[in-house]
Structures are given as structure tokens and as C-alpha cells.
Amino acid sequence: MTQDEALNILKTGANVFLTGEPGSGKTHTVNEYVKYLHSYNIDPAITASTGIAATHIGGMTIHSWSGIGIKNKLDKYDLDKIAGSEHISKRLRRTKILIIDEVSMLSAETLSMVDAVCREVKQNSEPFGGLQVVFVGDFFQLPPIVRVGRSEDRQGLLIESPVARFACDSTAWEKARPIVCYLTEQHRQDDDIFLSILSAIRSNDFDEEHMGHIEKRKIAHSSAPKGVPKLFSHNADVDRVNDDTLLKIENEERVFEMSSQGAPALVTALIKGCLSPERLALKVGASVMFTKNNMRDGFVNGTLGTVVGFSRTSGQPLVKTRNGMTIEVAPLEWVVEENGVVRARIVQVPLRLAWAITVHKSQGMSLDEAVMDLSQVFEFGQGYVALSRVRRLSGLHLLGWNARTFQVHPEILAKDESFRFLSDEASNGFEKISKEEILKMHNNFIAACDGEFVGVSKKENEIFGNSKLRKKSKISTYDETLALIKEGGDLKDISKKRGLTESTIISHVEKLHEEKKISSKDIEKMISGKTIKVIPEIKKEFKKNDDGKLTPVFEKFKGKYSFEDLRLVRMLS
Incomplete structure (x- = not known):
């Protein structure tokens, strides 16, 4: 898939897994998407699994953004504390789009915690609280560090410890159902031989011919060029050089x-x-x-x-x-x-x-030259990450290596084949959609994010053949929803007609109700049949809780009634 194809999919508001080989332009594509959102006055949350990755995309760690910090488990006390933090809750409530870079280094457990926090703070039962989630990364690179042998009491935890190690195996990922956008262009390496070596490692086809090229890049410690960054697999080596x-x-x-x-x-x-x-x-x-x-x-x-x-x-x-x-x-x-x-x-x-850094810290960097000692590589993907930091074979200076240097995780080999297939399917699927329909999807998502329609970009006009700039009032998206409400449509029907999520439609309803443009009867028509019968009971529970939180009411009725219905009933209380 090309970067332009991936951007078109991102702009629809779909959850996306943006992946590809090192140098395929993942970060560039994210930056272009962020630039596009900013042009409509929309600020996405830009996060990463590690601090060093966050610096590359101008964001913060997902741990800091979500308020989970260094926690490896969440109980009700933790979740209430995070949701009760004015700074964190305000940040999450105003967010419509969440970008998570270097997702390969995020554990399944951590991703599940982020999902739980988003749903709790936004009081929305959809995956990640209804946010558009953009996962960015390459699972062939460094895997997450998972603590093993923990014996703490798991009773009362809100997040079950998943057996899965990788984020893509988590329940949160599965429910988010991201469209896979596998970038196939190459923008870092401009050396065909070096590219073939990296591709061979990635496909588990590394052979004697490739090793022959690697052996030519071996140097003695005394021959290491000065002023060139040194990469090591262990902290002890880094400390010695520094x-x-x-x-x-x-x-x-x-x-x-x-x-x-x-x-x-x-x-x-x-x-x-x-x-x-x-x-x-x-x-x-x-x-x-x-x-x-x-x-x-x-x-x-x-x-x-x-x-x-x-x-x-x-x-x-x-x-x-x-x-x-x-x-x-x-x-x-x-x-x-x-x-x-x-x-x-x-x-x-x-x-x-920081004269020397570990391979873990180098992930996401692009170097003209690097001196590497890979003789103590201990993790799948560690050698691949280090080698792929360099743009060409001539910039590679190797002090040593071991067999693990050229190996990738066996689980990921199978997953990669699946990711490529799903990406091709997505690409073929979008080819069948008309340019006009795609543009409509783009505009619907901007409207759902309360973006300001100041016009369609020149590039977009070239792509979609529009001859005129279109202006659209920011409030028009609410008026469109209002018209459908007055027609007596239920929540699912309105959501389908607008091409927006049920959560977004309810946000419109809340605003329209606040402005007294709709009545209680209009709202009641949108509530599902089984919930209508118990509206008085639900209203009583809301009155017991002055803070208006949905979770206590949701738990009181043991999850029998959806968060969407509860949000509608809350407006009647």
C-alpha cells in the first residue's frame, strides 16, 4: 500500500494499524495525517510506547497520556483515581483521535489498560471510548518487555492479565478491528544489496550470500570511526563507552x-x-x-x-x-x-x-553511519532494528554479532503474512469506492470531530477532481442530526444514515438538548425498547449519584443496559 492510499483510509476515521518495513514512511504518513487534522483545527493525541519514540513524533508516552504510568494492573481504585484527575480526564474527553507509535513495544496488558481508561473517562462502551485509534509500528522490531513471575493478588482487577504478549493479540485490539495499512515503499535505504539483506532477515531467508556481505563490514575496535554513534545490546557496554x-x-x-x-x-x-x-x-x-x-x-x-x-x-x-x-x-x-x-x-x-545508546533506545532513528556490537544480542528483532537504523551498507561498522542477530520472532513471521493479506484486501476494497463517496466519508469524520471546514485542499481537489472549494458551517453537522431526530429515527438508524458512530450521534443529542432544540419525547424515541421500560429506575440511580457518572449505574444494573442508552436516559434525569 502507498502512503497516499493509507492517508485516504486514515481520513475516513477508521481505526488503523499502520505498518511496514523500517524506512517505509510510517512516521511521515502519521505526520501528514496530523498536518491534515490541524488544517481543520483538530488536535489528535500523539503518543508512543516509549519516550524516545515520543520525541520522534512530537508527542508523549501512552502511559503518561492515559494516566496509567508504570502500572502493570488496574483495579477499581486505580481507575477511579485516573478518571478523577481533572487534568487527565479533561485531556481524554477532548480527544477524538489517538495515535500510538511503536506499538510493537506495547504489551497486550498495557493496551487493555489504556482501553479501559478511555472507556471509563469518556463514559463510552465502544473500544477506546469511541476514539479513532491509529496503531503505528512494525512487530518485526523490538517486542514488549513483559514482567514474568509476578505473584501479586489479581483479585478485584478490572483488566484480566492477557496470555498474549503482543498488543495485536489483545482483546482491546481485536475489538477495535483496525484496518491494516501495510506500507510497501522504501524511503530510508537506497542500497539494493543492503535492502536485500534486511528483507532476507525479515522473511527468515538469510543465507550465506547475505552473510558474505555482512562479514565485509566487520571492523576491529581500534578501527572504529570517531564521532559515529555506537549501538550496543547491553547497558553495561553503553556505560563503559560513555x-x-x-x-x-x-x-x-x-x-x-x-x-x-x-x-x-x-x-x-x-x-x-x-x-x-x-x-x-x-x-x-x-x-x-x-x-x-x-x-x-x-x-x-x-x-x-x-x-x-x-x-x-x-x-x-x-x-x-x-x-x-x-x-x-x-x-x-x-x-x-x-x-x-x-x-x-x-x-x-x-x-x-548519551555518546552510546542501546538498540532499544535507537528504535525509530535514521543514521548515516553507526558502529555496532551485536555479539550479545538476546532478543528477537534486536539485530534487525540495529541494522535497519543505517541508510546503506557502507555506513555499517560491525564489531561483532551472534546467531540471534539475524533472527526475527517466529510468531511474527506468520502474523506478517496475515497483515500483508489484510492490507491488500483493504486496498482493493477502497479502490471500489467512488472518489466522491470517499470524500464524503472524509468530511463526515471531520464533522464528527467538530472540525472547521475552511475548504478543501488543493491536493485533495487534484485527487478527487473537485473544481471548487466547499465551505461548510461547523454547526451544520448538528443540524443534519437534528433533522433525522425530528423524523423520529432511532439511534441506530440515525447513526447509519449519518455514517457516524452512535457515540458521536449521542454527543450531538447532548448538545441539541442543552440548546433546547429537542424535547424529552425526541430523546425517548431513540432509546431501545428494553431500556424504555425501566427509565424510572435508571433515573433514580442517577439521582443517587450527583456526579452523573455512567459506570456506577451501568454496574448497578450489571451491564444489562448499554452505555449509549444510559447516556440518553441521563438527559431525562
């Missing part, structure tokens, strides 16, 4: 020590999970990477920069990031919280040295 390079800088060294407080076992776990070291040594000229998200101060986990000085007043490091911003980096804290009580905390300057 420490040695820092030692060679003659400027004064400043040391920042980590402080801690709380239960020893929890403190130890925090230190182990923190990317900043207990003892952080810095000098002017040191290459560094931020290790924590702080959007307010202009950095996220993975932001790269250089130490340019130290504050005369506070003594804190001054870091100039790659985009030219200079930040005074103050210490931040990492905490373990249980039932609303902080059990342990550590405090450190959120930085680490």
Missing part, C-alpha cells in the same frame, strides 16, 4: 547524587527502573539524554542535548537540546504509590550520558 568518553573531556566534573526515601525493597526497584544513575557525573560538552517526561519544561524521556554550562545560582546543569532550546535541569522525583500513599521515592537530575 564513562570513557567523559573522562577524555578536560572540563571540570560536576557530580549529582541521587537521594531516596521509603521502604528499601521499593527504593531498590525504583533505582533499578530509573534511567538516571545514582551517581551522575557531568562536564560541559557532555552528550546527554533526558530520562523523564516534563512537557511543561520542554523535554520528554529520550530528548537529546549537550551540557553547555551550570547555573550560577542553583548549580544545576544547563542543557541545549537538538532543537536549540536551553533548559536548566532541576532534580525530579520518581515515586511508588499505593492506595494514594507514597511508599517510596527517589530524587535525581533527569539526565544520563
Whole structure:
């Protein structure tokens, strides 16, 4: 599938899995889609599974965005706390489109938690609370890190721990039913031999001929070119290179020590999970990477920069990031919280040295050259990710490798064949839809997102053959729904005629009811038959809960009545 085909599908508002080989243009396609949405004053939530990936697309981690943080399980207390956070709930309620990059590194369990949070906060039973979800990534690349051997009490959890490891095997993914858009163009590698090597690894056809090309790229440590980024599979190798390079800088060294407080076992776990070291040594000229998200101060986990000085007043490091911003980096804290009580905390300057990086941290990067030691690769996809960071074979400098370097996950080999087939089906299916109908789908989705129709772009006119710019009032989408309501249509009928989800139609109903354009009788006509009979009982339950939340009422009736019906009854209360 081409990027233009994928963009056409994305613009319809369908849930999408955007995938393809490294360099196929996944990030570019996402950026083009975001640019398109911005042209209609629509702000999608741009997230990623890791901090470093989030920096590539100008977003934040899905963990931060959803409020789940480092949790690996959710109970009712956790969900209520997240939904009760004004900052998080406001963020999720105004979101219409959720983009998750590097989805291969997101576990099935984490994706299920995000789905639960979205449904709870938006009070919508549809997958991800009715959001358009765009999964972006390549499952041949690094898989998620899944904790094993946990023995915590699973009683009372809202999310069952899935047996599945990959996000694409989760129930949340299955219910979202994303259209697969498998990009087949290549925009990173311009070397046919190197492309054939990467394709052979991907299809499990790596042979002696390919190995012959790889062996020609082997170098001795002493021959490694200077100033070229070094990629390693283990943190220990990265630490050695960073420490040695820092030692060679003659400027004064400043040391920042980590402080801690709380239960020893929890403190130890925090230190182990923190990317900043207990003892952080810095000098002017040191290459560094931020290790924590702080959007307010202009950095996220993975932001790269250089130490340019130290504050005369506070003594804190001054870091100039790659985009030219200079930040005074103050210490931040990492905490373990249980039932609303902080059990342990550590405090450190959120930085680490960055002359060398792990393969995990390199995912999503595009390099002219790189020095790699892949002799200790231990994870499927790790070698493939490292090799595919480089644009051409001549930029590859290998210190060593092992057999796992050229292997990909056997489960993913089978899934890839399925993804390609589903993508071809989607492409063929959209070819049968007229250009006018596709444009109508695009406009319907913009209307559903409350976008501002300021006209159709020049490129869109070229694609669809429109000779005139069309202007459309932002309120017209509500008027269209209003007309169908007055005709006496039920929710499913109106949703089908408008080409919008039931959740979106109810949002229109809520606005029209607030503006007193529809009556209680109009709303009652939209409620399903089995729910109409118990409207008085449902209204009583809403009166008991002043906050108007749907979940307590939904649970009271043991899920017998849909969230959509409950939203309609709530307007009658």
C-alpha cells in the first residue's frame, strides 16, 4: 500500500494499524495525517510506547497520556483515581483521535489498560471510548518487555492479565478491528544489496550470500570511526563507552547524587527502573539524554542535548537540546504509590550520558553511519532494528554479532503474512469506492470531530477532481442530526444514515438538548425498547449519584443496559 492510499483510509476515521518495513514512511504518513487534522483545527493525541519514540513524533508516552504510568494492573481504585484527575480526564474527553507509535513495544496488558481508561473517562462502551485509534509500528522490531513471575493478588482487577504478549493479540485490539495499512515503499535505504539483506532477515531467508556481505563490514575496535554513534545490546557496554568518553573531556566534573526515601525493597526497584544513575557525573560538552517526561519544561524521556554550562545560582546543569532550546535541569522525583500513599521515592537530575545508546533506545532513528556490537544480542528483532537504523551498507561498522542477530520472532513471521493479506484486501476494497463517496466519508469524520471546514485542499481537489472549494458551517453537522431526530429515527438508524458512530450521534443529542432544540419525547424515541421500560429506575440511580457518572449505574444494573442508552436516559434525569 502507498502512503497516499493509507492517508485516504486514515481520513475516513477508521481505526488503523499502520505498518511496514523500517524506512517505509510510517512516521511521515502519521505526520501528514496530523498536518491534515490541524488544517481543520483538530488536535489528535500523539503518543508512543516509549519516550524516545515520543520525541520522534512530537508527542508523549501512552502511559503518561492515559494516566496509567508504570502500572502493570488496574483495579477499581486505580481507575477511579485516573478518571478523577481533572487534568487527565479533561485531556481524554477532548480527544477524538489517538495515535500510538511503536506499538510493537506495547504489551497486550498495557493496551487493555489504556482501553479501559478511555472507556471509563469518556463514559463510552465502544473500544477506546469511541476514539479513532491509529496503531503505528512494525512487530518485526523490538517486542514488549513483559514482567514474568509476578505473584501479586489479581483479585478485584478490572483488566484480566492477557496470555498474549503482543498488543495485536489483545482483546482491546481485536475489538477495535483496525484496518491494516501495510506500507510497501522504501524511503530510508537506497542500497539494493543492503535492502536485500534486511528483507532476507525479515522473511527468515538469510543465507550465506547475505552473510558474505555482512562479514565485509566487520571492523576491529581500534578501527572504529570517531564521532559515529555506537549501538550496543547491553547497558553495561553503553556505560563503559560513555564513562570513557567523559573522562577524555578536560572540563571540570560536576557530580549529582541521587537521594531516596521509603521502604528499601521499593527504593531498590525504583533505582533499578530509573534511567538516571545514582551517581551522575557531568562536564560541559557532555552528550546527554533526558530520562523523564516534563512537557511543561520542554523535554520528554529520550530528548537529546549537550551540557553547555551550570547555573550560577542553583548549580544545576544547563542543557541545549537538538532543537536549540536551553533548559536548566532541576532534580525530579520518581515515586511508588499505593492506595494514594507514597511508599517510596527517589530524587535525581533527569539526565544520563548519551555518546552510546542501546538498540532499544535507537528504535525509530535514521543514521548515516553507526558502529555496532551485536555479539550479545538476546532478543528477537534486536539485530534487525540495529541494522535497519543505517541508510546503506557502507555506513555499517560491525564489531561483532551472534546467531540471534539475524533472527526475527517466529510468531511474527506468520502474523506478517496475515497483515500483508489484510492490507491488500483493504486496498482493493477502497479502490471500489467512488472518489466522491470517499470524500464524503472524509468530511463526515471531520464533522464528527467538530472540525472547521475552511475548504478543501488543493491536493485533495487534484485527487478527487473537485473544481471548487466547499465551505461548510461547523454547526451544520448538528443540524443534519437534528433533522433525522425530528423524523423520529432511532439511534441506530440515525447513526447509519449519518455514517457516524452512535457515540458521536449521542454527543450531538447532548448538545441539541442543552440548546433546547429537542424535547424529552425526541430523546425517548431513540432509546431501545428494553431500556424504555425501566427509565424510572435508571433515573433514580442517577439521582443517587450527583456526579452523573455512567459506570456506577451501568454496574448497578450489571451491564444489562448499554452505555449509549444510559447516556440518553441521563438527559431525562
